[in-house]
Amino acid sequence: MRRLVxxxxxxxxxxxxxxxxxxxxxxxxxxxxxxxxxxxSQIEAAREAVGSNLPLAQQFVRFVSDLAxxxxxxxxVSRVPVLDEISARLTITIPLTLFAFLLSIVIAVxxxxxxxxxxxxxxxxxxxxxxxxxxxxxxxxxxxLLVSAFAINLRLFPSGGFPLRGWADAGEALRALALPVLTxxxxxxxxxxxxxxxxTQDVLGSDYLRTxxxxxxxxxxxxxxxGIRNGSVPVxxxxxxxxxxxxxxxxxxERVFALPGLGSMLLLGIEQRDYPxxxxxxxxSTLFVLLVGFAADLVQRLVDPRLRDRMGxxx
Numbered sequence: 001m002r003r004l005v006x007x008x009x010x011x012x013x014x015x016x017x018x019x020x021x022x023x024x025x026x027x028x029x030x031x032x033x034x035x036x037x038x039x040x041s042q043i044e045a046a047r048e049a050v051g052s053n054l055p056l057a058q059q060f061v062r063f064v065s066d067l068a069x070x071x072x073x074x075x076x077v078s079r080v081p082v083l084d085e086i087s088a089r090l091t092i093t094i095p096l097t098l099f100a101f102l103l104s105i106v107i108a109v110x111x112x113x114x115x116x117x118x119x120x121x122x123x124x125x126x127x128x129x130x131x132x133x134x135x136x137x138x139x140x141x142x143x144x145l146l147v148s149a150f151a152i153n154l155r156l157f158p159s160g161g162f163p164l165r166g167w168a169d170a171g172e173a174l175r176a177l178a179l180p181v182l183t184x185x186x187x188x189x190x191x192x193x194x195x196x197x198x199x200t201q202d203v204l205g206s207d208y209l210r211t212x213x214x215x216x217x218x219x220x221x222x223x224x225x226x227g228i229r230n231g232s233v234p235v236x237x238x239x240x241x242x243x244x245x246x247x248x249x250x251x252x253x254e255r256v257f258a259l260p261g262l263g264s265m266l267l268l269g270i271e272q273r274d275y276p277x278x279x280x281x282x283x284x285s286t287l288f289v290l291l292v293g294f295a296a297d298l299v300q301r302l303v304d305p306r307l308r309d310r311m312g313x314x315x
Contacts, residue, residue: 003294003297003298004294007290007291007294010290011286011287011290012064014283014286014290015063015064015067015283016060018279018282018283018286019059019060019063019064022275022278022279023056023059029050029052029076029273029275050076050275067283070083071083072086072276072279072280072283073276073280074276075269075274075276075277076272076273076274076275076276076277077272077274077277082276082277082280083280085265085277085280086262086265086280086281086284089260089261089262089264089265090261090262090284091166091167092162092177092254092259092260092261092262093247093250093254093261093262093263095177096177096180096181096184096250096253096254096259096261097184097243097246097247097250099177099181099185100180100181100182100183100184100185100188100246101185101188101242101243101246103181103182103185103189104184104185104188104189104192104242104246105189105192105239107185107189107193108188108189108190108192108193108196109192109196111127111131111189111193111196112127112192112193112194112195112196112197112199112200113196113197113200114127115127115128115131115193115197115200116196116197116198116200116201116204117200117204117223119201127193128194128197130190131190131191131193131194131197132190132194133190134186134187134189134190134191134193135187135190135191135194137187137190139183139184139187139249139252139253140252140253140255140256142183142186142187143179143180143183143253143256143257144256146179146182146183147159147160147179147256147257150179151179157175157176157178157179158175158176158179159179159257160256160257160258160259161176161257161258161259162176162177162259162260163176176257176259177259179257180253180254180256180257180259183253183256183257184246184249184250184253188242188245188246191242192238192239192242195234195235195238196235199232199234199235200227203223203227203228203230204227206227206230208230209222209223209227212225232303233300233303236296236299236300236303237296237297237300239296240292240293240295240296240297241293241296243292244288244289244292244293247285247288247289247292248285248289250262250263251263251266251267255267262281262284262285265277265281266278266281266282269281
């Protein structure tokens, strides 16, 4: 309950920041509704339609009350409800985020453990070195390299875009997401691998692992039975951060691969000064990040009983 209250307060604070930042942008939101040469009456009608003629206090009350009802308004340009547009685009952004997240875990966790356990071998050092290089490479550059190799030269995957029928043709949809998913997973796994390696090294130097070995357990048995659970606690927190970062980083990747996801909607809204679309995407993104952090905290408490005891007031 305490974490839930913090989540709600954080969401309210994010709404305040979002409201203030959007109002600090130059120009009037009503400019998206009027054409060149509009007279004063048309300008005033447009300002009344978007609510920019009201005092800031009234605008804020209306803004928060709409968010509380999950009413994100209608787009200034397309007149389509923002929530409907976001829901349609999330069918691309959410699979892109989750597939990349799962693939990065599959890559980073075993390689991170190997890099820690075999740090004295050449391949352990090589894994650590490659992960450092992966962190330094910009995600858009990785995407361009993959497009050049697998789309242009080998012609195995499309270079961009998404099927007009969406997920009605699952095979084509997955082919369209293959290179974007791999792009995000390569960069994300390089960062995640370092945390898995560090957590595993902490486990290897722990007293409980040495005790388990002294009692006759083999090294793999001691690591699996005692090390993985203890080492996973800090990694879970990092996984939450990485998942949120992947979701937000989809803005760049969707632009590189011309995917009509949430990131493209945000950039298009900024270009067209479509404030409802911009604030809707930012609000949904903030909500996603906060929910991921909340879920990661709950999972940590399920994995580590000491955290539950601390929250319950027991020593």
